[in-house]
Amino acid sequence: MIRWINRPWKQVIGYWLLSKNDNSSLTHEIMEETVVKLFEVNLIVKALICDQGPRNQGMFKKHKMTPTKPFFKVPGYDHKIYFIYDPPHLLKSIRNNLFKKHFKYDGGYARWSVLEKIFSLSKESPLHLIPKITERHLYNISNGDKMSVSLAAQVFSKSMYTAHLVYTTIDASNFPEDDTTGKMIWDLDRLFDSLNSRLERPILESLEKLNYAISKDSKHHEFLRNMIDKLDKSSFVQNKDSDKARPPCLNGFKITINSVLQLSEELRVEYDIPILKTRQLNQDPLENLFATIRQQHGCSVNPSPKQFESGLRHIFITQLSKLSNATNCEEDQNKIFAKLSKIESATILIPVKEFLNNKLSVPSIMNNFENDMKRTKKSEFTESNAVYYICGYLAKKFIKSHNTCRQCVDYLILPRENKSFEDYKLFTLLKDCADANGLKYSSKILFDSVLEWEKTYQSVIKNFFHLKKISCYLNPVLIDRTPKFKLCTEKATNAFINSFIKIRCFWEARFRRRAAKSADTNTKQKVKKSKMKKFTNKNTICQKVKKVIPSNEAKNIQPSEK
Template sequence: VPEIFDGSSAHPHCSTTNSAILAPQTSSFVAESFSELENSQAISTDLPQTPQQSIHLMPRKLFHSSVSESSMAVPISDKRRQKKTPPTAKEMKLREKLVIARRTIHRLNMQIARASRRPRTLASASDIMSSAGTFLPPLTHKLFCAQVKMSKISKYGRKWSSAVKDFSLSIYYHSPRTYRFLRKMLALPSVTTLKRYHNRISLNTGVHNHILDYLKTEVAKWPTSKKLCTLVFDEMSIKKNLEYSTRMDKIVGVVDLGNKRKDVVANQGLVAMVKGTVAPWKQVIGHWLTADGENSSAIHGALFHCLGAIDSIGLVITTVICDQSPKNRSIIKRLGITHEKPFFFFRDKKIFFMWDTPHLIKSIRNNLINYDFIWKGKTVKWSYIVETVKSDQPLRLKLVPKVSLKHISFKKKGSFSKMKVKLATQVLSRSMNVAMLVLQAIGQLPPSSLPTAQFVLDFNDLFDCFNSSRKSVDKLSYRYPISLTSRHHDFLWEMLKALSTAKFVGCPRQPDCLNGWMVNIRSLLYLCEFMQTTYGERSLRTRLLNQDALENTFSIVRQQHGCSDHPTAKQLETGLKSLSLSTMSKLPSSSNCEQELEQALVCLSQLPATSHDREIAEDGDGVLEFDDHVEELGRVELNSFYYTCGFVIRKFLKAHNCETCKVTLTVADSDRRMEHEHHLFAYFKSFSDELGQEFGHLILPTNEAFLALLEMEKIFCNGFRPRPQKVGIGLGLQQAISLKNITLPLCSAESYKDFVAIFVRYRIFWTLRFMNKSMADNVSDKRITMKKLFKL
């Protein structure tokens, strides 16, 4: 044990060397040893007899202040020898521990020294990626592995997995600007790669057969409860806009019913979705482009086409749901649906029908604003609800904290508040019922307001019956699954009886929402019994029995294209394809519906690439038929046409770097001068006025090329305008131009065919651009301004 000696004397049993560094493994052990030594008596050893060598032993005080020399001095007589005291057993034990600790320290120091001299070996990339899988979620792990793999690979040689492309595409549709910012820091696919990956799947109008073909193999593995499904369909307002699809060789934006196209610009998009009745899943299975003037027969045909397609892949249709638009009411009337018989048969299978419940609750509120309501023989007035809300506003602690003046004031033009389901359900809620009872009890509302309070409570409970999502039984409300033994049945039969005698006072014609509630109540009661007796389903979550999933789909489609209230037909198709990225689509916070329970089934990467030649071969009937009349271009149009001819030739020469074609199509440098009146626009359009460079860098067509393109223009104008709805219109125009035997000596027949194709493609683009501008000019500027102000 280290001790304090005077002079240079050393203890015979201890070493004075104190330079060893304690290793972390033994530091606590050594500290305990020294602590025990401090509490023991001083160690006595054989000492010299001379006064100069006499010392007095004291244990070393670790981490304490030093003791003064006067207190340590003990007088020792020369004649009196100090007695030799042998070490105790405890001291011997501590000495052994100290020796072991010093050996351990030495061994660990040697290991550290050897490790510092040893060359370090880095783990391989594969080891890092496999190790990261234990700490990261699956999608994050795939993205991490992509960063490790692609960090050292050139951007032109990177090959991306489907999972990374799905993830990147979802970010791009949320915000292209954010995606471009992330690409500066992360290795992600280019926008061109994402668009090419997105375009490998084509969603043609009509039923999406390639999606149903994929589902057919998956449905065969499902249990019966998961096969039970609901068909939901609704129309979405779209912008009148025409776009040319070069892949499909057709114009997108006209009325397209899948098997028939019309020469009418579409302004409605009909979308059909199938979703689970018991299991929470959903999938868009078809879309159609319609117009306001179309009758209900188009929707009726689409409905039965969907029913047949769903039945053919093994799904079991239990319910059909839609809103109460005029076209839908006409369809339901043709099916023979009434509140006494809320079902119909398809292929000998009973299918129940229900109106969308959120639309019904809004309709009740909207009609109550305009008319008094007779409920259970008593009068219900909207004015009592308005007075309750206004009385609650000045209070610091409100009786109905979620209700404000916007719930009762809808006079602002262009306001979307009247369409929000949340505002209707918060007014017709239990909280409003309690507030009205309190105000009536203290005298702020008259006793005649009690029927209105009871009406509010009844419709709150009725909506809860159709909006149950909890799995456990709730004794305080009706928001739990309905079953044959639940207390929903008695309440629903009571409400059905009350609705049969209810009416709006002074309304010229009773609104369809009253009959709609009776249809829904009886359909739900029958459906609950049918599900248990036929398929053994004891309970039913009614939140799955509405079209919220489809409404949220429309919200996401609008969000993906700059929060556009009216996306184009092409944007609708693109949005529906992007929704195949099931888990990555996010519902906007301003949506009219809550987040639905369902999740999409099909992911974009799971679908095979679709062919585009099949539709053109089926619908395109070859060469277009033309009249003999040909329009002549005026003097001003000739100038603009001559300028655009140079643009077409530039695009052709960029793809065909041929000297023969260049000589045939472009004016030589020595001949670049203004000789005709139709050169004026190109002359003034150029940026150079130097002698010999009057036309700058513009390409001037030769007279032969100009006359050939002029003939093509006449054929195009005569063949395109009457037939924009035709599939394969570009191919038909090319064949019509080829049959005219227009003289244009290019290097080969293939070059001439490519030249004609380029002219037709760009000519279609220009025509549609002017048509879209003309349709946009017809929209009221005042309405556009009000929309922008509303968004702000």
Template structure:
């Protein structure tokens, strides 16, 4: 710095100690997302130059949102793709957008013809950034669901090949911005610090691994341990203790530190924070001396089940791009784990071993590697879930939805109207009850979550559901008050 030169090595020395700088990867991903909002990104992948526009992500969200209650990208909202609603400081929305799921759904929808082919250009760079995020943020000694980059770094792990390939691709990344006004408008290629620092972080991680394996004989490294979230959380607790104090003096810092020690760092973790809650604990909290808890006995609630005959005759149709089977497969996973276990007869009926069900294509694309980690429901189970979805949706679309006992009502109708493909006499009854419970839970939860998102302005609704229409009207009447605040 004294010589006004840029340091181009992967480490520097302070008092004889080598320091290898690492940037916070989630914030780098956020920086790339923020640059995409007003610039187009170009990159070269496998000797092919590609262009990524923010409009592509908006088109993916728009098509997926049109599928109704069950979506392929159920986490995405207006806060992910609408520039006017995006919180540019929030890491979570950036990593959820630049994720494996978004890339897979984009590939799936373009193959179906629901999206223009140009949207495919975002797939490779999105998967690359997602894999980089996982490889530099891994926290598991095992490989979860086939995601090989979430596992530990080892000598023979695929992380090293990914890092080498990523550096090659990232060095070709350029952002195109528009400068000038009127007739003097021109396009200028620029590089951004987020990409350059991501390359430096990869090089720094490689340097750390070389030192750990050669000097200290490490067998594995969990890369998430090399982050600053615990330190950020600690200083955040210090600053917010008692009253907000962004610049505490030594006396205030010492007092807050002692109080936090006695209270086991029992400060609420801000939902707007850009770092995860680390869960570190030092001492048992002392506030139990001031509190006494008494077990609550559940109140018995009697409810009369009221059935509407019109509901039984409705048959709603849902546009399906594979989301129905994906949700059904998730429920099937829980059934296999908790009820079926090793029963071959049940598995033969419920699972699609021969890939004969074409609606499982999306599930296959969601796999990380060429191995079955997800459950592929059979055609019979798919039809059963479809009937459950129709009947449940028929209850929820009514103008006056019951405030209590709705799950009981739906379950009663399902037991009467739906033909279940469970043939094993050992697990038949238990499996039917469990399957109904899980299906109704997830469908009602999805419906309630959609209403909450509509009320908060995260999504817009233009359909026929009376409750959702009321939620949209509620938001439209009050959004100007929210904007003033």
């Protein structure tokens, strides 16, 4: 498959069916022949993107490329072809290595156990600080989940980093002294944004996010060069005293970073392309093509050659298949360049929003927090931070879905320039420093009301959760508990409270399903272990009997004696 760098187009140009016994030289010959044919039709090939399979790594070695010189040329054409490993595969490889080993990073060690600790601390509150993270992300990860890019990206996300920063500040004794898990999460999140950017320019210049295109003066250059130095000094170890190991994904990131930086420079100088959206430099379209072909034949994991050919032909003619939600990658926003039937595709527009600059930095927030933490109990801290964050979410949803007057808007949220520090605002303030996209700061009266609603909800939900139209029962109870909360009309007040009930019940049901699923999984594992234990005991008894009775004597024993 080929994909345009500066256009939202993709095109399947051929396929080859190879067996495991075919050597890698055949793959290399096919690839070089394909590149030559593309040059012959006046298409300029600038990058070769693949995963880190043995054959692909063999191609890198065959052309004598190095991390600092990650390109090659085909005979007869003076064009550099940059070698890029698929960034989502590299991120999953880092995650998979972290399961069983410590990651020596930036002067300390990043550990998977620290991520599990953050998750367990978040679960202590009915409202989690990291609600998207589940047992599926951290425990008993199946082979299918190991292939999912979204699960790995959510583990190494700004929300996880913020939660880590909050919990280490509350009680650093819960974490190792040489812990650099937070630094690793922050750097990997920004690295993945840099290599997976889709925006043309940053939403807000003051933010540290790098999910926009690489240009001549963008912040990517300094950050990516620093990441090369950090990855060069990093390694995986079983424990502090064991030997260091450098899996291919670490060098793969170095090669990919150098290729992206050199490619962006060449495109800018020689082809007058000022920006490079790195989202175009991965193999998501190919992964999604395979996923669509598999689902056309009963979700066959390993389709036969005939099924593959039939599925590919169907996609090429009609492009009517819809990508499954369970696929490993996000849906790529590319259109097939040439197909036999012309079906119009929806145009995707990315709105560019204007936000005010942040006035609080992370160091000033942490200094204020250390001064005010003494008056807040640690057991109440997580819940109050989660409630305040949800208050802003509630206000944002309500304002968006209702024709809210200016009076109600001022009643529910604070202007961004008037935000002040309170200990229950720590999580929201830290999230705001990383990403201001859509965050709202709720008023004090809204925070106090939602805090009271949450306490009331926890006390009565067991009696009402099984009923239909639960809002009819909960609404009057919540109104009685917070008589001071009043919007411009009684109808608006009831609508806001019903919005809280709807969202809260949704999360309650979601958390209960997770708990039930986790308990069911544990029960199945216990039953499986019990069956395996019985099976092992039977084999052990049979082996003992064979040892006690010699084979010659066993033949002469009657069946009844046996």
